[in-house]
Amino acid sequence: MSRACTFDGCTVGETGVCALEHDPATCKHHVAAGDKAIGSADEVESESDRAEPTDDPGAPVLEKPAGAASFPSSRTLGPDFVSSMMGSRYVTVVGILGDPESGKTACLASLYLLVSNAQLEGWSFADSRSLIGFDEIARGAREWNEGEPPEQMTVHTEMADDRRPGFLHLRLLRQADGRRVDFALPDLPGEWTTELVCSARADRFDFLKSAEVIWVVVDGRALMDRERRQGVISRLGQLAGRIKSIFDGEIPRMMIVVTHRDHGELSESIETRIAAELAKRDVVARICQIAPFSECGDVRAGFGLSELMEATVEQLRCEVDFWPSSAPEEGSRSYIAFRRDR
Known part of the structure; x- marks a missing residue:
C-alpha cells in the first residue's frame, strides 16, 4: 500500500499505475492530495512534525514561543x-x-x-x-x-x-x-x-x-x-x-x-x-x-x-546675583566680560 492508495499492494503513488487498472482520479481507493487520512497514524504524525521549507536560509528553525516578559533580578544590581x-x-x-x-x-x-x-x-x-x-x-x-x-x-x-x-x-x-x-x-x-x-x-x-x-x-x-x-x-x-x-x-x-x-x-x-x-x-x-x-x-x-x-x-547652592550692578566704565565691554571672573 502506497501513500496515494489504500488498496494493499497498489503502487500508484510511485508508478502512477493503478493495481486494479482503474483511473486513479475516480478510483475509490485513491487518496487525494488534500486528504488528511494518508497512510497510518505514524505517517500522519511524521507529516505534521515535518517543518515546511523556507526560502530564507537564515530564518530560525523554530518560531519563538509567545510568553510574558520575565521580571528583572531583584538581587544586587550591576x-x-x-x-x-x-x-x-x-x-x-x-x-x-x-x-x-x-x-x-x-x-x-x-x-x-x-x-x-x-x-x-x-x-x-x-x-x-x-x-x-x-x-x-x-x-x-x-x-x-x-x-x-x-x-x-x-x-x-x-x-x-x-x-x-x-x-x-x-x-x-x-x-x-x-x-x-x-x-x-x-x-x-x-x-x-x-x-x-x-x-x-x-x-x-x-x-x-x-x-x-x-x-x-x-x-x-x-x-x-x-x-x-x-x-x-x-x-x-x-x-x-x-x-x-x-x-x-x-x-x-x-x-x-x-x-x-x-x-x-x-x-x-x-x-x-x-x-x-x-x-x-x-x-x-x-x-x-x-x-x-x-x-x-x-x-x-x-x-x-x-x-x-x-x-x-540636600543641595548646597550658593545664590548668585543674576546681574550685579556696577558703575559703567568708558570703553569697557561689560556684556562680554560678564561673569568671566567666576
Whole structure:
C-alpha cells in the first residue's frame, strides 16, 4: 500500500499505475492530495512534525514561543543596570566606603527594616528593584533565638564579581515636599576599602565618579576608645587622600558616618580632630552619628538614619546675583566680560 492508495499492494503513488487498472482520479481507493487520512497514524504524525521549507536560509528553525516578559533580578544590581536607570530618571548614587566591621551593611539593613515598617521619619517607601537583596542582608536581624538578639545582625558582604560593585535600589517619597528620590546604594566588602588605603587599588571605585555623595562609615566604638582613636583618625585622612586621587578635580560631598551611637556621643574635640586631619588633604566632610541597631534603651535602633538620608539629598547652592550692578566704565565691554571672573 502506497501513500496515494489504500488498496494493499497498489503502487500508484510511485508508478502512477493503478493495481486494479482503474483511473486513479475516480478510483475509490485513491487518496487525494488534500486528504488528511494518508497512510497510518505514524505517517500522519511524521507529516505534521515535518517543518515546511523556507526560502530564507537564515530564518530560525523554530518560531519563538509567545510568553510574558520575565521580571528583572531583584538581587544586587550591576553598574550597567544602574546606568540604564540613570538614563530614564535622576538617580542619587551614593558611594559607601569603610573598613570591615564598620557597619556599612548594618546601615543598609536598618534602613530597609525602617522603611518596610513605615518608621523612617519623614520618608515613605515608593519602589525598589532589589527587594530580595535587601531582604538577604536583613535576614539575620529577624532571626532571634527565644527573644534574644543574634550575636551578629548582618553577615559579611561577599561579592560574586571581585571587580564590579553590587548596588541596592530604593525609591523613597519625601513627605515634606512629595519628592520621589531614587537611591543607588552599593553594598561593598570592607576589604575593598582596606586595599584602597594600603595599596591604592582604585580600579573598582570608578563608580564614585557618578556619585553625588560619599559615605565614609566609621565604627564609633573605635573613636570612643582612646587607644584606637588616633589610628582611626589618621586612617580617615589617608582614605580621604586616596579618594581625591580618583578624581581629577573636585570630589563629591563627603560625609563621615559614625555608627554605634548607642555606645556614646562623639565629643566636640574628637570632631575637631577629624576635621583637622581631613583639612590636611583639603577635604571638608560632615559628621553624622547613627545607630543602625541599639544595645541600650536610651538610643533607639535606626537613630539618625532619617537625618542621614535628608543630608544625602540636600543641595548646597550658593545664590548668585543674576546681574550685579556696577558703575559703567568708558570703553569697557561689560556684556562680554560678564561673569568671566567666576
